[in-house]
Amino acid sequence: xxxxxxxxxxxxxxxxxxxxxxxxxxxxxxxxxxxxxxxxxxxxxxxxxxxxxxxxxxxxxxxxxxxxxxxxxxxxxxxxxxxxxxxxxxxxxxxxxxxxxxxxxxxxxxxxxxxxxxxxxxxxxxxxxxxxxxxxxxxxxxxxxxxxxxxxxxxxxxxxxxxxxxxxxxxxxxxxxxxxxxxxxxxxxxxxxxxxxxxxxxxxxxxxxxxxxxxxxxxxxxxxxxxxxxxxxxxxxxxxxxxxxxxxxxxxx
Amino acid sequence: xxxxxxxxxxxxxxxxxxxxxxxxxxxxxxxxxxxxxxxxxxxxxxxxxxxxxxxxxxxxxxxxxxxxxxxxxxxxxxxxxxxxxxxxxxxxxxxxxxxxxxxxxxxxxxxxxxxxxxxxxxxxxxxxxxxxxxxxxxxxxxxxxxxxxxxxxxxxxxxxxxxxxxxxxxxxxxxxxxxxxxxxxxxxxxxxxxxxxxxxxxxxxxxxxxxxxxxxxxxxxxxxxxxxxxxxxxxxxxxxxxxxxxxxxxxxxxxxxxxxxxxxxxxxxxxxxxxxxxxxxxxxxxxxxxxxxxxxxxxxxxxxxxxxxxxxxxxxxxxxxxxxxxxxxxxxxxxxxxxxxxxxxxxxxxxxxxxxxxxxxxxxxxxx
Numbered sequence: 001x002x003x004x005x006x007x008x009x010x011x012x013x014x015x016x017x018x019x020x021x022x023x024x025x026x027x028x029x030x031x032x033x034x035x036x037x038x039x040x041x042x043x044x045x046x047x048x049x050x051x052x053x054x055x056x057x058x059x060x061x062x063x064x065x066x067x068x069x070x071x072x073x074x075x076x077x078x079x080x081x082x083x084x085x086x087x088x089x090x091x092x093x094x095x096x097x098x099x100x101x102x103x104x105x106x107x108x109x110x111x112x113x114x115x116x117x118x119x120x121x122x123x124x125x126x127x128x129x130x131x132x133x134x135x136x137x138x139x140x141x142x143x144x145x146x147x148x149x150x151x152x153x154x155x156x157x158x159x160x161x162x163x164x165x166x167x168x169x170x171x172x173x174x175x176x177x178x179x180x181x182x183x184x185x186x187x188x189x190x191x192x193x194x195x196x197x198x199x200x201x202x203x204x205x206x207x208x209x210x211x212x213x214x215x216x217x218x219x220x221x222x223x224x225x226x227x228x229x230x231x232x233x234x235x236x237x238x239x240x241x242x243x244x245x246x247x248x249x250x251x252x253x
Numbered sequence: 254x255x256x257x258x259x260x261x262x263x264x265x266x267x268x269x270x271x272x273x274x275x276x277x278x279x280x281x282x283x284x285x286x287x288x289x290x291x292x293x294x295x296x297x298x299x300x301x302x303x304x305x306x307x308x309x310x311x312x313x314x315x316x317x318x319x320x321x322x323x324x325x326x327x328x329x330x331x332x333x334x335x336x337x338x339x340x341x342x343x344x345x346x347x348x349x350x351x352x353x354x355x356x357x358x359x360x361x362x363x364x365x366x367x368x369x370x371x372x373x374x375x376x377x378x379x380x381x382x383x384x385x386x387x388x389x390x391x392x393x394x395x396x397x398x399x400x401x402x403x404x405x406x407x408x409x410x411x412x413x414x415x416x417x418x419x420x421x422x423x424x425x426x427x428x429x430x431x432x433x434x435x436x437x438x439x440x441x442x443x444x445x446x447x448x449x450x451x452x453x454x455x456x457x458x459x460x461x462x463x464x465x466x467x468x469x470x471x472x473x474x475x476x477x478x479x480x481x482x483x484x485x486x487x488x489x490x491x492x493x494x495x496x497x498x499x500x501x502x503x504x505x506x507x508x509x510x511x512x513x514x515x516x517x518x519x520x521x522x523x524x525x526x527x528x529x530x531x532x533x534x535x536x537x538x539x540x541x542x543x544x545x546x547x548x549x550x551x552x553x554x555x556x557x558x559x560x561x562x563x564x565x566x567x568x569x570x571x572x573x574x575x576x577x578x579x580x581x582x583x584x585x586x587x588x589x590x591x592x593x594x595x596x597x598x599x600x601x602x603x604x605x606x607x608x609x610x611x612x613x614x615x616x617x618x619x620x621x
Contacts, residue, residue, distance in 0.1 A: 002478040004583060006470050007590040014597045019542045023597075026546030030593065033550050034586065037557045038564075038578070045568035061554075069546025101374040105344045106562065109486050113563070119344040120304050120312035121569045126343055128562050135558035139551035143509075143544075150543040151517045154536060158525050170520055176393045177516045179386075180400070180442040181509040185548070187401060188434070188505025189555045191408055192498045192588070196486040202412055203488050209283045212372040213356060225378040232385045 022071035029068030036061055037135065050127040054134060058087060061135070065142040075153055078245065079145040082238045086141050087134075090230045094133045097226075103219030104129035109200060129219065136223045141230040144182045148175065148238040156246055167243050175235040186227045194220050263388035270380020278354065278373035286367065287326035289333075289357040291319050296351055301338065308571045312340045317349060321364060323357065333364045344566070400441040404434055415497075420489030427497040431460055431504050438508065448519055455511040455606045459599035460504055466598075467591040468496075479587060483580045495584060502556070503592040506548050507599045514540050514603040533608050541600030549593040556585035556592075 011030075015023035036057060043053050066080045098104070104126030106114060151174045156162055197220070201211055211217050281288040297318040304312050317337040323329055339346035347369065349355065354370040386394040411430045418426065435456050443449040471479070484491035517540050522528055560581050567577040 001474050003471050003474040003476055004478050004587060004590070006474045007467065007587060007594070010466070010470060011590055011593050011597065014594060015545070018538070018597050018600050019545065022542040023545075026542070026549070029546050030549050030553055030589075034553055034557060034589070037554070037561065038574075038582070041561055041564040041568060041577075042574070045565050065547050065550045069550065070543045072543065075543060097374060097378060101371050102347060102369050103371070105342075105346075113483075113485065114345075114566075117566055117570050118306040118308060118310065119342075119566075120306055120310060120314075120340050121342050121344060121566055122310040122312040123342055123565070123569065125562060128565060132558045132561050135554055135561070139547070139554035143547040143551045146547045147513050147544055150540060151513070151520075154517060154540060155521065155524065158521060158536075162524075170524075174516070174520060176390050177442075177512060179390055180393075180397050180438075181512040183397060183401065184404075184438055185505035185509040185551060186555075187404060188508075189502050189552055191505075192500070192502025193555055193559055195412075195498045195501060196484060196488070196494055198408075198412055199416065199494075200486045200488050202416055207285065209285065209372070212375055213368055213370060215368065215371070218371040218375055221375055222378055225382050228382045229385060232382070232389050236389055 025068050025071065029064050032064050032068065033061060036064065040131070040135075044123065044128065044131075047123065050124060050131060054131050058091075058134060058138065059084065061138055062087065062142055065139065066146060069142075070146055070150070072150070072153065075146065075149045078153075078238070078242055079142065079149045082145045082149070082234060082241055083138075083142045086145070086230055086233045086237060087138060089233060090137055090141070090226055091134055093229065094130055094137075094226055097222060098126065098130050098133065101218055101222055102126070103215050103222065105215070107214065107216035109197070109216060133219075133223050133226055137227045137230045140182060140186055140227040141234055143185070144178060144231040144234040145238050147178050147182070148235060149242060151178070152238075152242050152246075164243055164246070167246060168239065171239040171243065175239060179231065179235055182231045183228060186224060186231070190220060190224050259388055259391045263384045266387055267380060267384035270377065270384060274373045274377035274380065277376050278370070281325035283372075284325065284356060287328060287357050287359065287364075288324045288370065289321040289355045289364065289366075290324055291349055291351055291353050291355065292322050292332060293320050294351050296349070304340070306570075308569065310569060312342055314338055314340055315348075319349060319366075321355065321357065321366075323364070324354075326359075328359065328362075328364070335364055335366060337366060396441050400438050403437055403441070407433055407437070415489075420493055423493035423497050427500050428461075431500060432457060434504060435460075435508060439512070443512075448515060451606045452508075452511050452515045452603075455515065455599060455603040456504075456508045458602045458606075459507040459511060459595055460500070462602075463507075463595035463598045464500060464503065464591065467594055478579075478583065480579055480583060483584055495588075499588045499591050502552060502588055503595040506552055506592055507595045510541070510544055510548055510596055510599050511603040513544055514600065515607045518604070518607045530608055534604055537604030537607065538600065541604060545596050545600055548596050549589070552592045552596075553589040556589045557582065560585045 012027055015027045019026055040053055040057055044050055062083050067076045070076045155170055299316055301314040301316050319335045319337055320332055321335050322332045339348045356367045356370055357364045358367050415426055435453055439449045439453050481491040484495050487494055514537055518537055564577055564581040567581050
C-alpha cells in the first residue's frame with residue numbers, strides 16, 4: 001500500500017472514533033478542501049480568470065471548512081459570517097500590500113526545480129501570489145472564528161442565564177488564549193513549511209538586508225502577517241456578533 | 254480608561270512603525286549594494302515579441318526603458334539608462350513601476366537591477382500587526398510578542414545547530430526543539446501553573462505519539478509514493494528535512510488545540526463548580542469535534558497553498574494531473590495528513606489530561 005493511502009485511511013478511522021458523525025463530516029471537509037485547492041490550480045492553468053476563480057472559491061472554501069467541519073448549526077452560521085467579513089477586510093489589505101511587495105513568481109533559489117519547465121506561461125504570477133496569500137489566511141481565520149464561537153456557545157449552553165457582561169468577560173479571557181495559540185499555529189506551521197529555505201539562507205550566509213529583500217522570504221513573511229491580522233480581527237468581531245445575538249435571544253426565553 | 258490606554262498605545266506603535274518604514278524606505282546605508290530610483294513618471298514599455306512555447310502558452314516579451322538615479326555607493330547621483338525585459342506573467346522576471354526604489358549591482362560599471370526594495374513593506378506589515386495586537390489584547394500582547402521573538406530566536410539557533418551537524422541528528426535536534434518551543438510558549442503566555450503543565454503534557458504526548466504512529470506507517474509502507482526529491486530548496490538530505498518540517502508544522506496546531514480544549518474546560522469548570530467527570534469529558538469531546546476540522550484545514554491550506562504556483566506551472570506545461578500531484582503537491586498533502594493525525598489524537602489526550610486536573614480542582618473547591 002502507498003503511504004498516502006495508508007495515512008488517509010488511518011486519519012479516517014481516527015476521526016470516526018474520536019468525532020463520530022461529526023468526525024466523518026470533518027474528514028470530508030478536509031478532503032474536499034484539498035480537492036478545491038487542486039481544482040483551483042486546474043482552473044487557473046486552463047486560463048480561467050484568476051480573480052474570478054478566487055471570488056468564487058473563497059466563500060466556497062469557508063463554507064466547506066466551517067459548515068462541514070462543525071456539527072452545531074449556530075456555531076457554523078456565526079463563524080461563517082464573521083470569517084467572511086474578516087476575509088474581505090484582509091483581502092483588501094493583501095491586494096494593496098502585494099502591489100508594493102511584488103513577491104509574485106518564483107525566487108532565484110528555485111532554479112533547479114524549474115529546469116524543463118517553460119516560464120513564459122502566459123498567466124499572471126502576481127495574481128497567483130495574491131490567491132496563495134488569501135488561501136493561506138482563510139484557514140487561520142476560519143479556525144479562530146470557530147474556536148471562539150464554539151467556546152462562547154459552550155459556556156452559554158452550560159449556563160443559559162449567563163449575562164452579557166459575564167459573557168464578554170469570559171470572551172476576553174478566551175480571546176486572549178485563542179489568540180496566543182492561533183498565532184503559534186501559524187508561526188510553527190510556517191517554520192515547518194519554510195525550514196528548507198531558512199537553512200538555505202544560513203548555509204549561503206545571506207545578510208539580514210538580503211533576506212529582508214528576498215522575494216521568497218518577503219512573500220512568506222507577509223503571508224504570516226496577513227494570517228495574524230486575520231486572526232486578530234476575528235477575535236473582537238466574533239465577540240461583538242455573538243454577544244449581541246445571544247443577548248437578543250434572552251428576552252424570548 | 255483601560256480601553257483608552259490600549260488605543261493610545263496601539264496608535265503610538267502604529268505611528269512609530271510608519272515612521273520606521275518610511276525611514277527604511279529612504280535609507281541606503283544598510284545595503285551592501287547601491288540603491289537606485291526610477292526617475293521616469295511614465296516608463297517607456299515596448300513589446301519586443303510575442304512568444305508561444307511548445308505547450309501553446311502565449312506570452313509576451315516586453316522591454317522597459319528605465320532612467321535610474323543611483324542614490325548610494327561610488328556611482329552616487331549619476332543617472333543611468335537601464336533596459337529591463339520582462340514578460341507580463343512575471344514568473345521570474347519583474348515589471349517595475351515609476352519612482353520605485355531598486356537594489357542595483359554594477360557589473361563592469363554597468364548597472365544591473367537585482368530586485369525591488371522590499372524591506373520597508375516587511376517593516377510596515379510587522380508594525381501593523383503589532384499595533385492591532387496591542388489594540389485587541391492589551392497588556393497580553395507584550396507576552397505574545399516576546400514569545401514569538403523568543404521562538405524565532407530558538408528557531409535560528411536550531412538551524413545553526415542543524416547546519417553544524419550537517420543534517421544528521423534531525424530527530425534529536427528537532428525533537429528537543431519541539432519540547433523547548435512548547436514549554437517556552439506555554440510558560441510565557443499562561444505562566445507556570447497547573448493549567449499550563451496539563452496543556453504542555455497534552456501537547457507533547459500528542460505530537461510525539463502521532464508522529465511515532467505516522468513514522469511507523471511510513472516505514473511499514475516502505476515510504477512508497479513519497480517523492481523526497483521534490484522537497485524545495487533542499488541543501489541537505491531531503492528525507493530528514495521533510496521529517497523535521499512535519500514535526501515543526503504539527504507542533505503549533507497541536508499546541509493550539511490542547512490550549513483551546515484545556516482552557517475552555519478550565520473556564521467551564523470555574524463557572525459551574527458541580528461539573529461531573531462525564532459531563533466534562535463530553536464537553537471536551539464536543540469542543541474537540543468542533544475544533545479539529547477547521548484546525549486541520551489551517552494546515553492543509555498552509556501546506557497546499559504554498560505549492561500552488563508550482564502546481565499551476567506544471568499543469569500549464571501539459572503535465573498530467575497525476576504527475577503534477579506527485580511532484581508538486583504530494584509532500585504537502587502527506588505533511589497535512591500527519592498533522593491531522595496529531596490533531597485528532599490530541600482531542601483525546603487534552604480532554605483526558607484536563608479531566609483529571611479539573612476533577613481535583615472542583616473537589617478541592619467543594620471541600621472548602
